[in-house]
Amino acid sequence: MSKSTELFCRFPKSVELIQDFEDITPSPKALAECRAALYSSNGRFFAYTQPDEVVILDTSSQAKLYHKIDMPEVFDINFSPMGTYLCLWCKPVQLNKENGTWNDNLKIFNVNTKSIISEWSVRHQNGWKPQFTSTETLFSRSVNNREIQFFEIDPQGSSLININQPTYKYKIDDSKVTFQNFQISPGKNPSLAVFIPEKSGKPASVLIYNIPNFNQPICSKNFFKAERCQLKWNSLGTALLALSSTDHDTSNKSYYGETNLYLLGIAGSYDSRIDLQREGPIHDITWSPTAREFAVSYGYMPSETTFFDARGNAIHSLPTAARNTILYSPQAKFVLVAGFGNLQGTVDVYDRQNKFSKVVTFEASNTSVCEWSPCGRFILTATTSPRLRVDNGLKVWHASGKLIFLKEFPELYSIGWKPQDLTLFSALRTLEPAPEAHVSTTEYTAKRDAVASAAAKKPAGAYRPPHARGNGTSSAQSTTLYQKELENSMKGVTPPPPPGFARNGGAARQRTIPGAAPVAEKESKAAAKNRKKRESKKGKEQSPGPANGPANGPAATTGPAATVGTSQTQESAATNSAPSDENPSSGGAVIGGVASLEEKKIRSLLKKLRAIEQLKMKQAGGETLEDTQVIKISKEDEIRNELQTLGWNE
Structure with a gap:
């Protein structure tokens, strides 16, 4: 989507994404500034903000207007796991300076009944999003980083929830201790993971509880060197990766501080520190969609990428290279390992189900967004603003490395595939041949091939200093003063x-x-x-x-x-x-x-x-x-x- 200029959706009529596509611009057209826009996780709804309203589109077939929420100055939005509820974070306004009263700027909107079911005040945008269980029977909110309150949702979703009467709550007994963040697991039996940073010589800890039993954690891990911690559940909610980090490296070897990775499991209540063979920061961690393995990119450049099973045992390592991004395809057939950000954008695609054999390597420079298509056959790379204000546009690659579609924009702010269920696509046992490239790729491909051909024809010789070039002398001739x-x-x-x-x-x-x-x-x-x-x-x-x-x-x-x-x-x-x-x-x-x-x-x-x-x-x-x-x-x-x-x- 383009921001503050135009919103449009691109819907492929077939999985192949060859020439059969069309641009759909919602009506009425969005002309004012758009601060946030996203799909629901099931792909049915698409919502975006305008200065005085929030627009919800039904994308089941076409991008038709579903509903408009008349609410000014909405800065951020977020859908619940099944797309039933849309959470809105509005501009906080202080109503009374004497008693410190603020407006109820966080609202939960039921998309089906088109009504607000709950609202309360959240002054800071960081960490504002309420968390839902995967079945949407409960949602939670944090209170001063000391208490987590859970509220049961009416199956019909029509009754208003009293925010002052939580159904369950988790509270830290020590009044001097606060948690930094928490994460509810997916799955039918949800768990709660809480991170408490180190303080006053006490180690940091990650605690896991079964909801709503908060008397005793089912799994815990204590460790030092943890100012922050990223919590990442696998798709089944049976194991958790905890990536701890500090701003300062005590060994003074890294500008980026120090990072450590820990694995905690629900089944069997095990915990362990992942032993990485090389020194340096951890660039990326990701779970396989199968939930049976995860991958880690780590170490000083050139980094190393290692795959571990669900118990933390190393099963395979890729050759060291300048890489910092790992993405599994939705069916876990392929693994994309790339170097984005301050790296040159080299992308490697490996066949996970064929002993990690390399499929292709291609260049996608200046990439700020990279995603697999829901069918697992295509890769989207894009350059967006404001990270880069030049060369904004998108490219769609076949998993074999062939560029099949390209489109440029004056300014591109966000982009992504429409989420879809894997059952809509055929099983991917063998990758089909790449479709014919769209005409938009002709000029780009010709220019890229010309540059590669010129580089191949250029003779490679020994280095000669500038003062010794162009004078017909041999490179072996003496040039030093001595x-x-x-x-x-x-x-x-x-x-x-x-x-x-x-x-x-x-x-x-x-x-x-x-x-x-x-x-x-x-x-x-x-x-x-x-x-x-x-x-x-x-x-x-x-x-x-x-x-x-x-x-x-x-x-x-x-x-x-x-x-x-x-x-x-x-x-x-x-x-x-x-x-x-x-x-x-x-x-x-x-x-x-x-x-x-x-x-x-x-x-x-x-x-x-x-x-x-x-x-x-x-x-x-x-x-x-x-x-x-x-x-x-x-x-x-x-x-x-x-x-x-x-x-x-x-």
Whole structure:
């Protein structure tokens, strides 16, 4: 159905769903906003909301108007199991602020008698739906999460039910404890499952009672790490799966918290924790329609899908893959295992009755709704809004993987098959051949085949980085800086040093890489000018000045101190001519923009020489050095020898 634009129904005239179909738009046409719309579980009625009314259609043959309920601002609706009662949740309105009185916004409407049989106030929409037994003899409601009240329904469904006089009730004795949710089982002998979360160091618990005997549970399970719990009965109401979860994972391995699965059985009163072989979250759990087995998708991606019998024993595991959804066909003939949501939408179909043999794999990207048809031969996938506001539409696939129908919508809000009884369809022992595809699938199928064909023809080769593409070079050719440097050294090509390279005595010093031929460098004008300045300055420092001239400093003194000072000046000049670590541009030969290992080592040794010269200056000035500083000075010859070994010349 489209929301706030149009409601329509599609009724196949035959099980094959080939070309024989028609669109049925109810009259009068729904033009206003539709907040909720759904079929009854038996498929007879279809109800949808309008701002001032709720419309019920009889879909036995055509979508004809059955009844209109004049009731404004209905936000949500829900049918009872047999479709006899329609529950309505309206907008809550506070009538009196002083005593906290609210309007009776939850109403139970008898579809057959077209009358309201009960109403009361429920302020919160979360968990508002009353639960009925499968025979519709009882319905229940929660009171402050401390009490569950059950009300017996008149078989004729005509008498008004007094909501203040429950027929039965379940109540927690401890006033400090509240239950979080409960679930009534299907079947002729209904049971009640109640989940009580952990609190104040007490473990969480799931309790199962026979209705209306609430004195002693027939089965129970206590466990920790359970802030929430999803309760899921099998179709017979004989076993319950309890999926507990927490927001925080104590092992800090999962962003999604921690999940655990427990199985509780009515027959024999057994309970157990399902042992899963892999770590990680539980993505999906589902019972088989036969009620004799269930399947679990779990673990970090790629996840694992395992099938268990009714006692919790593993019977089969599928290969690990990126999957998070499991759907049995209505007859339990096929099992659909898919990866939807944030996964790419790959769908696998397995034949459960043929030792889990794979039938087909196909792609249904951007799927937000996936359902088996009531006949178990077709699969509906759809992209709906507001989860995705682009590519809204539906696709119908045959169980063999063939796309047979497609329709796109500007905005699609909800969609689903009309529920029908399995007895209306023939038994599915062998899957019939897929029918001829509708003309609507022609363009989509052609585009999909073209993309697949182009991907198959595209040659697959080794990865090449962007800078090495399109230049005709081999992918095996060297691309790393180290390989380029090695190739250049083998060819005898050494790039010229950058300007300002270390000089000594006014002559530019060309660094060489061991094994590479030296390359003559032509001195630039700027380099010649700087060299002349340094020679002029050096000449002035070495020329004798006036005796005891204060301006000449230690170089003008006589004796040993003068010798040390002169030597220091020369060494300083040599040191100053060395490349500086702080200025990368003054380094040696740079290959491919990065200095070689020899150059880095030379720079480090020259830095040590500069430190030694400074210590010698302090020593010449009469300053007392520490032992470690004296040891550094003693290693000067060793450093100079290592520099010569690396090819450095003063």
